[in-house]
Amino acid sequence: MSQNAKARRSIRRPASVSGTGLHTGVATEATFLPAPAGHGVVFRRADLSGKPEVPALLTEVEALERRTAIGHGDRTIHTVEHLLAAVAALEIDDLTVELTGPEPPIADGSFQPYFEALAKAEPVDVGGEPTVLTVAAPFTVTEGDAAYVVAPAKALRLTVTIEWAHPLIGRQSGTYDVTPESFARDLAPARTFGFTSEIESLKAKGLIKGATSSNAIVLDERGVVNGGTLRWPDEFVRHKAADIVGDLALTGARVRAHIVATRPSHVGNVALARALSRAGKRSGVPRMDIGRIMDVLPHRYPFLLVDRIIEVEGSQRIVGIKNVTINEPFFQGHFPGHPIMPGVLIIEAMAQVGGMLLMSHFEGQDVDNKVVYFMSLDHVKFRRPVLPGDQIRFELEMIQFRGKTCKMKGTGFVDGQVVAEAEMMAMVADR
Numbered sequence: 001m002s003q004n005a006k007a008r009r010s011i012r013r014p015a016s017v018s019g020t021g022l023h024t025g026v027a028t029e030a031t032f033l034p035a036p037a038g039h040g041v042v043f044r045r046a047d048l049s050g051k052p053e054v055p056a057l058l059t060e061v062e063a064l065e066r067r068t069a070i071g072h073g074d075r076t077i078h079t080v081e082h083l084l085a086a087v088a089a090l091e092i093d094d095l096t097v098e099l100t101g102p103e104p105p106i107a108d109g110s111f112q113p114y115f116e117a118l119a120k121a122e123p124v125d126v127g128g129e130p131t132v133l134t135v136a137a138p139f140t141v142t143e144g145d146a147a148y149v150v151a152p153a154k155a156l157r158l159t160v161t162i163e164w165a166h167p168l169i170g171r172q173s174g175t176y177d178v179t180p181e182s183f184a185r186d187l188a189p190a191r192t193f194g195f196t197s198e199i200e201s202l203k204a205k206g207l208i209k210g211a212t213s214s215n216a217i218v219l220d221e222r223g224v225v226n227g228g229t230l231r232w233p234d235e236f237v238r239h240k241a242a243d244i245v246g247d248l249a250l251t252g253a254r255v256r257a258h259i260v261a262t263r264p265s266h267v268g269n270v271a272l273a274r275a276l277s278r279a280g281k282r283s284g285v286p287r288m289d290i291g292r293i294m295d296v297l298p299h300r301y302p303f304l305l306v307d308r309i310i311e312v313e314g315s316q317r318i319v320g321i322k323n324v325t326i327n328e329p330f331f332q333g334h335f336p337g338h339p340i341m342p343g344v345l346i347i348e349a350m351a352q353v354g355g356m357l358l359m360s361h362f363e364g365q366d367v368d369n370k371v372v373y374f375m376s377l378d379h380v381k382f383r384r385p386v387l388p389g390d391q392i393r394f395e396l397e398m399i400q401f402r403g404k405t406c407k408m409k410g411t412g413f414v415d416g417q418v419v420a421e422a423e424m425m426a427m428v429a430d431r
């Protein structure tokens with residue numbers, strides 16, 4: 001039932017998990033707080049002045065060695081993957097996670113304390129449409145030793161294989177259909193693991209300051225140290241499968257695909273999440289709908305070429321969508337019987353998304369009386385034709401911003417493939 005849920009979900013009441021961070025060793029309380037539909041999953045550092053917020057999104061990924069860290073500088077949040085796996089497994093779309101320190105508690109090294117806290121907080125429908133990522137055709141992702149095959153599926157299914165030259169691990173494989181029930185039963189209790197042989201080198205890098213034999217499975221050459229026992233003989237692969245669930249949560253969407261992962265790592269999982277974000281089709285509540293876009297952009301039919309803004313990262317990055325249909329007026333003459341979107345209009349659509357990014361600098365000001373002019377285009381490249389039925393995903397990044405002028409780099413993708421790219425200079429002027 002939950003796999004077909006139509007509404008976004010948050011929680012009914014707050015819940016907390018307290019303990020020590022695995023890598024920082026700092027005592028922290030993580031408190032889940034209800035959030036309204038469309039809010040997304042957002043961390044809040046209550047220990048810092050101004051209580052800065054960091055959305056759980058790929059754009060925030062900061063570090064990937066032995067953990068997934070998001071945010072930047074002193075607002076970095078380490079080891080978010082176990083907490084986020086529980087959030088994603090319960091299909092919670094909107095949530096504030098308030099932290100009193102830099103890293104959610106590692107607890108027993110598993111996902112279970114977070115899963116149980118969230119289950120007690122009672123996931124509840126909050127309306128709106130969940131953002132769902134699906135793929136239309138299979139593709140592969142490789143990153144270092146990690147390899148993934150992604151295939152279309154109606155729900156999230158993981159087939160994971162790991163290999164370690166250790167008597168308790170060797171080669172382990174498992175397939176998991178990720179639902180709240182199966183996650184609770186088959187994955188949530190699986191603990192993270194590490195080897196005594198690598199303790200010194202990880203500590204030298206400033207990692208695992210909070211590690212003990214009660215918050216991870218610690219292995220020496222023969223077995224589990226201190227006579228610890230495993231929860232399953234294949235607890236290791238189960239943990240790695242659940243880590244993937246947590247890292248995929250950074251797409252900001254519910255992922256519906258069959259993922260076959262071999263030797264997954266956090267670096268690999270994040271590369272997978274990025275590839276899914278690019279190649280996948282995203283449905284659900286936009287970050288800015290067409291009404292909001294029309295508030296900011298003066299363009300109107302047939303020249304308004306942005307349908308939705310799906311990601312905004314401050315004034316640094318924006319992602320917009322244009323759904324290209326056969327009903328576009330330009331297809332009537334470009335060309336009869338052979339419809340191709342004119343390249344200059346692809347660039348115009350990209351520029352309109354860029355205009356939204358530039359205008360976001362003036363948020364809260366009188367944007368009605370401001371207008372964006374484009375001053376130059378550089379390095380324009382058309383990589384492949386755009387046809388009726390394509391969904392173009394425009395990603396724009398601010399390269400430089402001075403006063404009222406800026407330089408942006410834009411890339412357009414269809415099904416994960418680059419269709420066009422350009423660098424553009426623009427300025428904001430009063431009307």
Ligand SMILES: [Zn+2]
Pocket residue numbers: 081082192239243
């Ligand atoms: Zn983990």
